[in-house]
Amino acid sequence: MNVNIRVENLFKFYETVEALSGINLxxxxxxxxxxxxxxxxxxxxxxxxxxxxxxxxFGDIYFGNKLMNKIPAYQRNVAVTFESYAxxxxxxxxxxxxxxxxxxxxxxxxxxxxxxxxxVHKWAKFLQIEQLLERLPQELSGGQKQRVAMGxxxxxxxxxxxxxxPIAHLDAKLRHIMRAELKNIxxxxxxxxxxxxxxxxEALSMGDRIAVINEGKIFQVGKPGDIFDNPVDEWxxxxxxxIPMNIVNCHLEVENGKYFAINPYFRITLPEKQGSKLxxxxxxxxxxxxxxxxxNVSINxxxxxxxxxxADVSIVEDVGRTKIFSLFVGDMEIFSKVLSTEFPDNIKKxxxxxxxxxxxxxxxxxxxxxxx
Amino acid sequence: MxxxxxxxxxxxxKTRKKDVVGVKNLNLDIKDGQFVAILGPSGCGKxxxxxxxxxxxxxxxxxxxxxxxxxxxxxxxxxxxxxxFENYALYTHxxxxxxxxxxxxxxxxxxxxIKKQVYWVAEIxxxxxxxxxxxxxxxxxxxxxxxxxxxxxxxxxxxxxxxPISHLEAKLRTHMRAELTRLQRKFNRTTVYVTHDxxxxxxxxxxxxxxxxxxxxxxxxxxxxxxxxxxxFVAGFIGEPPMNMFDCNLEKELNDFYLVSKNFKFKIPDKxxxxxxxxxxxxxxMKLGIRPQDMMIKKQKKNDRNISGEMFHWEVRGDExxxxxxxxxxxxxxxxxxNFNFSKNEEIQIxxxxxxxxxxxxxxxxxxxxxxxxxxxLAERGGSQ
Numbered sequence: 001m002n003v004n005i006r007v008e009n010l011f012k013f014y015e016t017v018e019a020l021s022g023i024n025l026x027x028x029x030x031x032x033x034x035x036x037x038x039x040x041x042x043x044x045x046x047x048x049x050x051x052x053x054x055x056x057x058f059g060d061i062y063f064g065n066k067l068m069n070k071i072p073a074y075q076r077n078v079a080v081t082f083e084s085y086a087x088x089x090x091x092x093x094x095x096x097x098x099x100x101x102x103x104x105x106x107x108x109x110x111x112x113x114x115x116x117x118x119x120v121h122k123w124a125k126f127l128q129i130e131q132l133l134e135r136l137p138q139e140l141s142g143g144q145k146q147r148v149a150m151g152x153x154x155x156x157x158x159x160x161x162x163x164x165x166p167i168a169h170l171d172a173k174l175r176h177i178m179r180a181e182l183k184n185i186x187x188x189x190x191x192x193x194x195x196x197x198x199x200x201x202e203a204l205s206m207g208d209r210i211a212v213i214n215e216g217k218i219f220q221v222g223k224p225g226d227i228f229d230n231p232v233d234e235w236x237x238x239x240x241x242x243i244p245m246n247i248v249n250c251h252l253e254v255e256n257g258k259y260f261a262i263n264p265y266f267r268i269t270l271p272e273k274q275g276s277k278l279x280x281x282x283x284x285x286x287x288x289x290x291x292x293x294x295x296n297v298s299i300n301x302x303x304x305x306x307x308x309x310x311a312d313v314s315i316v317e318d319v320g321r322t323k324i325f326s327l328f329v330g331d332m333e334i335f336s337k338v339l340s341t342e343f344p345d346n347i348k349k350x351x352x353x354x355x356x357x358x359x360x361x362x363x364x365x366x367x368x369x370x371x372x
Numbered sequence: 373m374x375x376x377x378x379x380x381x382x383x384x385x386k387t388r389k390k391d392v393v394g395v396k397n398l399n400l401d402i403k404d405g406q407f408v409a410i411l412g413p414s415g416c417g418k419x420x421x422x423x424x425x426x427x428x429x430x431x432x433x434x435x436x437x438x439x440x441x442x443x444x445x446x447x448x449x450x451x452x453x454x455x456x457f458e459n460y461a462l463y464t465h466x467x468x469x470x471x472x473x474x475x476x477x478x479x480x481x482x483x484x485x486i487k488k489q490v491y492w493v494a495e496i497x498x499x500x501x502x503x504x505x506x507x508x509x510x511x512x513x514x515x516x517x518x519x520x521x522x523x524x525x526x527x528x529x530x531x532x533x534x535x536p537i538s539h540l541e542a543k544l545r546t547h548m549r550a551e552l553t554r555l556q557r558k559f560n561r562t563t564v565y566v567t568h569d570x571x572x573x574x575x576x577x578x579x580x581x582x583x584x585x586x587x588x589x590x591x592x593x594x595x596x597x598x599x600x601x602x603x604x605f606v607a608g609f610i611g612e613p614p615m616n617m618f619d620c621n622l623e624k625e626l627n628d629f630y631l632v633s634k635n636f637k638f639k640i641p642d643k644x645x646x647x648x649x650x651x652x653x654x655x656x657x658m659k660l661g662i663r664p665q666d667m668m669i670k671k672q673k674k675n676d677r678n679i680s681g682e683m684f685h686w687e688v689r690g691d692e693x694x695x696x697x698x699x700x701x702x703x704x705x706x707x708x709x710x711n712f713n714f715s716k717n718e719e720i721q722i723x724x725x726x727x728x729x730x731x732x733x734x735x736x737x738x739x740x741x742x743x744x745x746x747x748x749x750l751a752e753r754g755g756s757q
Contacts, residue, residue, distance in 0.1 A: 030428040039541055174616045177703050180685030180696040198542060205694070207689030221516050230691050241690055243546065315553050317398050317575035318594055320611055324575070 002192045003063045003159040004029045005050070010059035012045050012216075019045040023059070030190040032183065034207030036197060038239070039106040043196035043217040047164045049345050050194065051080050062365045063159060078155035078160040085145050087152075088138040094120055097151045101288040123154045127185070143181065144172055150185060161186070161193040167202075179206055200240050204228060212236050234289065234367040237360060243294045243324060246334050249364060252279055252286040265330040266309040271356045271358055289367070293358035297336035299325060299343065300351045308351040327352060374439050374529035374562045375426070376402040381434035383420045383586075390537045394420040396439040396586040402564065402579075407556050409565045409577035411609070413476070418566045422532055425564060426455050438530060454523035454646045455532040458517045458539060462507045462522075468494075469503040479526075492577040493521045496558060512540050513548055520552075524559060531556075531563045538569060549575055550579070570610050574598070582606050598663075600730065604737040607661050607730065613694065613705035616667070618679065622648075622731070631660055631731065632650045635699070638677035641726050658740070661730040667706035669695055669714065678721040683714050697722065 005027040012020040020042050027033045030207050035043050043225045048054040050061060052073035061068045068076060087096050097120045101111045111119070124130045127147045137145060146167070153161065162181040167178045183206055186193050197203055212219045212227065220232040231237035238244035250261040252275070259275025261268050270278070282288060301309065311334060321341040326333060327350065336352060361370040375400060378401075383394035395417040402408045403505035410418040423429040425436060427448035435442050443451050448637035462471050464618065469490060474722075476486045494500045497517045502510065507518060516536060518754060523531060539549045553576045556563050567573055573580045574594045582589045582597065590602040607615040629640045673680065681699040686708070693708040697720065731740050 038543065075527070098435075173608065173612070176613045176687075176694055176696060176705050179687060180703075183687075184685060201689040204689040224688070239543070244543070273680075293691070308600055315557075318598075319574060320598055320663070326554075 002030045002190055005062075005160065005192060005194070006049075006062040008060045008062075010046075010049065010061065010254075011057045012042075012049055013056070013057050014045075018216050020049070020056075021121040023216070025211060025215075025218065025221065027192060027194065029190055032186050032193045032206060032208045033197065033198060034195050034203045034210045035213055036196055036200060036203040036207075041213045043198075043213060044164055044250050046213070047080065047162045047194065047196060047215075048159075049126055051078050051162055052076050053070050053080075060102055060145065060276035077156070077158050077161075077301055078162055079150055079156060079158035080166065081153060083164045085137075085149040087145060087148060088304065089137050090356055091136075093124075093129065093135050093137070093140070093148050093151075094165070096137065097124065097133075097155055100152060100156045119155050120151075124156075132192045143178060146178060149180075150174055154189075159192065161191050161195075163193065163195045164199070175202075182206070201242060204240070212239065230371075231360070231369060234291065234362050237291055237362075237369070238369050243335050243337060243358070245291045245293050246297065247336075247362070248290045248292075248332060249292045250288060251284055252288065254279060261330075265332065268307040268354065270359070274356075274359065274361070274372050278370065281370055281372075282331075287364045288370070289362040289364050290354075291362055291369075292336075292354045292358060294324065294337040296355040296358035297334060298353045298355065299336055299338055300353065301343070301347060303351050304353065307353055308355075309353070311350055311352050313348050314352060325350075375404050375437070376400075376562055376564070377435075377437040378425075379435040379437070381421070381424065381436060381663060382432045383417070383424060384432045388561055391480040394683045395424070396589070398588055399590060400581055400588070401563055404562055405560045407553070407565065407576060409567055409573035409580045410528060410583060411567055411570060411573040411580050412583035412589075414568060414610075417586040418568075418583050418649045419682075421533060421583075422455075422534055422566045424531055425530070426453055426532055427451050437494075451530075452526075452528050453530045454526055454528035455534065455691055456519050456523050456536045460519040462519055464506070464508045467506055468499060468510070468518050468521075471507060471518055472503075472525050472584060474523060475526045478720045489525050489527075490521075493525045496524075496555070497521050498716075513544050516540070516548060517551075520555065524561075528561065531559075531561045532566045533563065535567055536565075537572070538567065545572075552576060555686055570612070576608070582609060584609075599728070600739065601661075601743065602739055604659065604661075604732050607739075611663060613664050615661045615663050616704045616706075618662070618699070619734070620658050620660050622658045623654045624723065630668070631658065633660075635664045635679045636677050638675075638726070640729075640731070644741050645649070646731065646740045648740065657734040659734055661739075662724045663728065664694065664705045666725040666728040667704075668710070668723045669697070669706055669708060671714075673721045674723065677726070678723050680719065682723055683716055683718045683720055685716070686711070686712060686714065706720050744747045 005350050007023055007025045010020050010023040021286055037043055037167045049056045065295040078231060098116050101116050101119060127150060129144060129147050129151065132140065132144060167175055207224055209221060209223055210227055220236050227242055231240055233237055233245055248263055250263045253260045253262050259270040259279065261270055308330055311329045314323060314328050315326040317324040318340055321340055323338055323343060327336060362368065377543060381395060381398045385392045385394050398421060410421055412418050412440050432443050436444060438451060446550050472490045472493060476489060494503055496568050499517050502514060502537040502593050505516060516678050524709065535720045537545050540548060549572060565577065579591065579593055582599055584605050590606050590629045593622040593746050597606060601610060616696060618633060620631045623630045629646060631640060679699055681704060683697045688710050691710055692709050693712050695706045695708050697706060733740055
């Protein structure tokens with residue numbers, strides 16, 4: 001019961017606002033596909049158009065080889081969860097799960113009460129909520145409610161799961177367990193799933209692949225590790241990490257076969273391989289943006305010889321076992337994330353060092369990343 | 373100067389059927405220039421506390437001091453306290469300049485003086501270039517800065533903020549957090565900040581008052597709250613994922629104390645001082661609390677403190693991973709490295725940093741571990757104890 005989804009040149013307008021502008025995507029059979037983007041990026045519009053709740057203005061949607069544009073929502077065999085579980089508060093778990101089998105839109109089949117009973121029990125058993133069937137939603141924990149909502153989706157045996165920020169409103173404490181459960185259920189059933197979230201950690205931890213979307217356009221598609229390690233441009237690089245990547249405008253200088261990144265506030269050597277590659281890309285225009293993630297910026301309380309950059313400590317955030325430093329190098333703000341055991345509390349002046357193996361290079365004008 | 377002190381403060385809401393306690397016997401001492409967050413789930417009494425401070429709500433019992441004065445009977449506008457609200461409450465038909473100048477105009481200050489004050493605030497907030505814009509054109513972050521500007525221009529003794537950034541988008545929130553902290557340090561005004569978001573409180577505040585069910589649970593520095601939570605509620609509320617709990621018994625052998633369960637047995641290290649009261653001798657049932665950050669997952673059992681479990685799920689999120697492990701019927705979270713290598717349903721052993729454990733009495737839910745340093749701050753915690 002799964003299918004691949006292909007979207008070609010999809011557009012959606014709300015009056016004059018372009019919610020989706022020319023989206024091309026291929027989602028594989030059984031894949032857990034995450035659509036990641038800030039609010040207003042077009043995530044919910046995309047889900048609605050795929051579900052058929054709203055029509056597209058241009059472009060094609062295929063499930064397998066079948067063109068879906070003209071097919072109404074209830075015949076698409078997709079199951080959608082929106083942000084709240086939307087369980088019927090006055091119905092028992094059993095009746096909640098049985099509802100789609102009795103509903104007015106269940107036109108393709110008529111089920112006898114015995115059949116309904118069998119189907120509901122089958123999925124309740126699978127989700128391990130058989131003992132809860134008589135209860136009302138208000139008597140369930142958050143996790144149990146999620147499983148009931150899943151159950152209600154599953155009884156129809158959909159080809160596609162569409163989940164629009166399903167755990168965004170949940171208690172932060174439970175989210176890691178919810179994510180684990182959702183992912184495990186999806187794995188086991190192997191249903192093609194599109195999952196939207198504004199939370200990059202959720203996307204990185206759940207997606208088989210991620211599409212980064214903003215302003216109705218897809219910026220990058222890839223495996224979580226690929227997007228994290230090789231972001232396509234500065235915007236994606238910053239969006240994909242919890243603390244935005246540090247980006248510093250520099251120019252390249254070559255001296256005695258060594259490569260230097262130079263800025264009014266520092267002059268550091270670049271690893272030779274990267275430097276020579278960068279130099280061959282940049283040619284005469286020697287300007288570029290240097291990117292480094294906060295966890296690749298190390299801090300020393302005394303000056304170390306090479307590549308040390310003096311910095312003033314502005315703010316230190318202590319988050320559990322790690323500390324996040326907001327530092328100023330001249331008027332540039334640089335973030336650094338380090339283990340909290342390493343540092344005394346009230347330091348004002350430090351020396352920072354960028355990890356040479358974790359540097360990113362971007363085009364100064366287009367902000368696109370150089371493949372180095 | 374502008375030390376804020378709450379002494380046995382109660383807020384009781386009278387309804388037709390019964391009295392509802394909003395704030396129960398709260399004691400807080402906020403030093404001059406300190407940034408204090410009041411943190412708790414919705415309905416814990418944090419906003420009631422803030423509103424009593426502002427004078428928007430009557431104090432049922434107790435005293436509130438601002439500086440040398442008791443402010444119970446002083447009306448809001450005379451308290452010299454400024455408040456920033458979640459929804460900014462800006463005048464949308466006025467420009468940024470007019471919004472910031474408004475409190476000064478009401479006081480009948482000369483327009484030259486007003487101009488000076490507004491520019492002084494606008495420069496610090498970096499909004500000089502938008503002073504003539506209408507507020508309806510501004511982004512969320514800019515609006516919040518304007519509303520803070522309006523609060524600061526009066527030069528208040530105390531600044532109160534009620535969830536000022538909780539509705540902003542995640543990225544902007546990160547940015548505003550750092551900015552608010554920096555501003556507070558610069559203005560150096562005593563600040564009370566209400567939030568339900570532990571991350572905000574931990575990263576911004578000098579001290580945090582954790583509240584639940586109208587009562588103060590702990591008033592402490594962020595790192596003390598993290599390392600030595602006073603009770604199970606605080607342990608679960610601070611930290612993400614929350615602290616993992618394991619049922620066990622406290623046993624005494626000779627002069628040493630041991631924690632024992634069917635999963636593990638180990639001696640409590642000498643470094644950790646435990647405080648045992650009479651009632652706890654009767655009940656030896658404890659909960660061992662371990663932070664996900666202090667756990668290590670191993671393949672082989674190495675010693676008696678290792679806890680065996682079954683891998684349920686593992687997720688990597690950029691530069692770190694979180695493993696969800698089934699121990700008996702509970703789900704346990706452990707932080708791992710991003711290159712962690714275990715498969716689902718694999719039998720594993722959980723090891724942990726012995727010096728970082730906490731032990732909670734199962735019946736009172738209180739932490740029985742106390743270190744010398746914390747005996748001193750015990751007095752400060754006061755309140756509900």
